[in-house]
Amino acid sequence: xxxxxxxxLALRALARNKMRSSLTMLGIIIGVGxxxxxxxxxxxxxxxxxxxxxxxxxxxxxxxxGSNRPSGGARQGYWGVKTLTVDDMNAILREVPVIRxxxxxxxxxxxVVYQNQNWNTRVxxxxxVYFSIRRWNVSAGTSFSDEExxxxxxxxxxxxxIAKLLFPAQxxxxxxxxxxxxPFRVIGVLESRGQSATGDDQDDRILAPxxxxxxxxxxxxWLHYINASAFSPEAAQNSVPQIEALLLERHRIRNPEDADxxxxxxxxxxxxxxxxxxxxxxxxxxVASVSLLVGGIGIMNIMLVSVTERTREIGVRMAVGATENxxxxxxxxxxxxxxxxGGTVGIVAGLAGSAMIANLLQWPTLVSPTAILVAALxxxxxxxxxxYYPARKAAQLDPIEALRYE
Amino acid sequence: xxxxxxxxxxxxVIHLENVHKTYDLGEIQVHALRGVSLEIRxxxxxxxMGASGSGKxxxxxxxxxxxxxxxxxxxxxxxxxxNMTKTELAKVRNSKIGFVFQQFNLLSRTSAxxxxxxxxxYAGLPPEERHKRAQRALEQVGLAERAHHHPSQLSGGQQxxxxxxxxxxxxxxxxxxxxxxxxxxxxxxxxxxxxFQRLNQEHGITxxxxxxxxxxxxxxxxxxxxxxxxxxxxxxxxxxLMARDILPTxxxxxxxxxxxxxxxxx
Numbered sequence: 001x002x003x004x005x006x007x008x009l010a011l012r013a014l015a016r017n018k019m020r021s022s023l024t025m026l027g028i029i030i031g032v033g034x035x036x037x038x039x040x041x042x043x044x045x046x047x048x049x050x051x052x053x054x055x056x057x058x059x060x061x062x063x064x065x066g067s068n069r070p071s072g073g074a075r076q077g078y079w080g081v082k083t084l085t086v087d088d089m090n091a092i093l094r095e096v097p098v099i100r101x102x103x104x105x106x107x108x109x110x111x112v113v114y115q116n117q118n119w120n121t122r123v124x125x126x127x128x129v130y131f132s133i134r135r136w137n138v139s140a141g142t143s144f145s146d147e148e149x150x151x152x153x154x155x156x157x158x159x160x161x162i163a164k165l166l167f168p169a170q171x172x173x174x175x176x177x178x179x180x181x182x183p184f185r186v187i188g189v190l191e192s193r194g195q196s197a198t199g200d201d202q203d204d205r206i207l208a209p210x211x212x213x214x215x216x217x218x219x220x221x222w223l224h225y226i227n228a229s230a231f232s233p234e235a236a237q238n239s240v241p242q243i244e245a246l247l248l249e250r251h252r253i254r255n256p257e258d259a260d261x262x263x264x265x266x267x268x269x270x271x272x273x274x275x276x277x278x279x280x281x282x283x284x285x286x287v288a289s290v291s292l293l294v295g296g297i298g299i300m301n302i303m304l305v306s307v308t309e310r311t312r313e314i315g316v317r318m319a320v321g322a323t324e325n326x327x328x329x330x331x332x333x334x335x336x337x338x339x340x341x342g343g344t345v346g347i348v349a350g351l352a353g354s355a356m357i358a359n360l361l362q363w364p365t366l367v368s369p370t371a372i373l374v375a376a377l378x379x380x381x382x383x384x385x386x387x388y389y390p391a392r393k394a395a396q397l398d399p400i401e402a403l404r405y406e
Numbered sequence: 407x408x409x410x411x412x413x414x415x416x417x418x419v420i421h422l423e424n425v426h427k428t429y430d431l432g433e434i435q436v437h438a439l440r441g442v443s444l445e446i447r448x449x450x451x452x453x454x455m456g457a458s459g460s461g462k463x464x465x466x467x468x469x470x471x472x473x474x475x476x477x478x479x480x481x482x483x484x485x486x487x488x489n490m491t492k493t494e495l496a497k498v499r500n501s502k503i504g505f506v507f508q509q510f511n512l513l514s515r516t517s518a519x520x521x522x523x524x525x526x527x528y529a530g531l532p533p534e535e536r537h538k539r540a541q542r543a544l545e546q547v548g549l550a551e552r553a554h555h556h557p558s559q560l561s562g563g564q565q566x567x568x569x570x571x572x573x574x575x576x577x578x579x580x581x582x583x584x585x586x587x588x589x590x591x592x593x594x595x596x597x598x599x600x601x602f603q604r605l606n607q608e609h610g611i612t613x614x615x616x617x618x619x620x621x622x623x624x625x626x627x628x629x630x631x632x633x634x635x636x637x638x639x640x641x642x643x644x645x646x647l648m649a650r651d652i653l654p655t656x657x658x659x660x661x662x663x664x665x666x667x668x669x670x671x672x
Contacts (some may be wrong), residue, residue: 002530004525011515017650105572133513160550179567312511313513315511316470316511316513316524317524317528318496318499319470319472319499319505319511320459320498320499320500320524320525320572321496321497321500321528321529321576322496322528323492323493323496323497323528324492324493324496325493326496326528399472400467400472400473403507403511
């Protein structure tokens with residue numbers, strides 16, 4: 001018996017019990033729908049994180065001041081040492097060729113005052129390179145120039161959050177705000193970046209020339225970290241040992257264990273973030289696939305009922321020449337048709353569900369073709385797996401007994 | 407015309423040699439057949455009779471290749487089917503045997519035409535050929551115009567005719583009918599016997615039917631009587647009934663109803 005005849009037969013048999021067939025399919029629909037929806041939500045989260053990481057610059061390399069070495073018994077951790085300088089940065093730019101550009105970063109927290117408004121925020125001192133490395137432009141005004149850095153000018157660029165808080169009804173560009181009782185001219189407003197991958201409000205910050213921050217606000221001579229950028233993600237990876245060697249030499253440290261800096265790349269951060277997210281997605285997906293399993297058991301149950309109900313039909317088919325194989329195929333194709341139809345509807349339901357979530361929660365969802373393909377194959381697999389036993393049972397009926405069955 | 411008509415009354419279609427069938431029911435063994443030897447030739451019409459438990463159903467199952475003898479040999483159309491596998495037997499049933507059951511055993515919610523097509527599906531024929539053959543088989547039993555009716559829309563006699571058409575559609579060597587008139591009233595029974603006789607006379611199809619009604623057995627050419635798993639009597643029917651002659655003398659169902667109504671009114 002050829003496949004199309006078998007398939008046609010299966011459709012006829014399923015159409016004969018529409019209510020039962022659709023209820024059986026519902027199990028698979030819910031299962032596949034849930035898998036598709038959870039996976040697409042998970043992948044949406046991955047995309048969000050990816051975006052956040054790209055915001056830091058894809059080829060970024062971070063050289064942070066800090067040490068594992070105890071100083072007077074206490075380990076200093078990040079930012080705890082005073083040895084990282086702009087000279088180090090220039091040496092890196094000079095001697096590590098895969099590093100394209102770098103920006104020094106020094107930061108402090110301070111109160112910011114404008115007229116009767118005030119706010120506590122993070123002030124980062126850096127150079128104009130920072131804007132290009134982070135691909136972060138100003139939405140109004142301009143960013144500061146190298147000359148203003150050299151001159152340690154009292155100018156700043158403020159984030160959207162600050163702009164909203166201090167200037168609710170006014171253009172901030174050109175206004176003068178006060179930091180530590182010193183006047184700073186606002187020359188630009190940053191584009192909105194929203195939350196970072198780790199949940200900080202990236203718009204809650206003020207950027208100023210690092211010289212100004214070092215000398216006038218923080219009163220230090222060192223840097224907290226250097227935000228460098230390599231020519232490619234691979235180059236970023238390759239630059240790590242070179243930078244480490246260079247800085248160990250410059251800081252006259254023999255034992256790498258005693259280093260007073262940490263070098264890390266975005267890809268490391270990205271890997272960890274992605275891994276975490278992937279684990280979450282897999283977890284959600286596996287919870288959802290339990291319902292797929294339950295759906296499969298539903299199919300098996302209904303197929304067993306169907307085999308019993310149609311015992312006589314099976315007997316007649318065998319009497320007129322159906323082989324065991326024919327009968328087995330017939331019931332297997334029926335089960336697979338049920339599960340595949342359920343799978344198809346489930347994919348549509350899953351897509352609709354994830355679109356709804358994207359709409360309601362303002363959460364991007366990403367439906368990958370792989371997920372759809374896997375769901376389709378999986379539902380077919382469920383049909384084969386759970387349809388096999390009932391089909392086998394049907395095929396092994398004794399035709400004489402089957403014909404006598406009441 | 408049926409292809410086998412050319413060689414009617416030729417060689418043996420069925421040849422049983424000392425066939426035994428024993429059912430092992432754990433503690434006891436039931437001897438359903440105790441040494442049956444039998445030859446049925448092309449174009450015969452045989453009625454098998456006997457009380458229940460006499461072994462006639464077992465014989466039919468073996469003749470129909472639904473069961474295998476425990477001992478002895480069975481040659482169908484000159485081919486030894488005694489030691490065939492289940493799949494081979496299914497093919498033999500498909501091509502050489504047509505079954506007609508007491509319960510009709512039509513698939514419900516399936517048109518008469520599709521019911522008749524069923525064996526041709528398993529024979530692997532293309533759809534157009536299936537339709538053509540099923541249509542022709544329905545014509546043979548006089549139901550061509552009911553092809554698209556479902557069994558529930560047909561009378562008992564019509565359903566049995568559809569079942570006969572299904573048995574005919576692969577042009578089998580033998581037609582096996584197990585109490586074909588058991589569920590039918592007397593007039594419809596004769597109509598069904600008329601079809602069997604015509605298929606036998608005009609198309610040379612070998613017909614074997616099980617019945618416990620003597621008057622039905624008298625439509626056959628030969629009667630076999632079973633008792634305790636053996637053939638007790640094997641005789642040629644002397645005063646054979648011809649359904650074609652008897653039908654005009656019988657009242658139709660409609661006439662009977664009218665008569666009953668008339669009696670009630672009186």
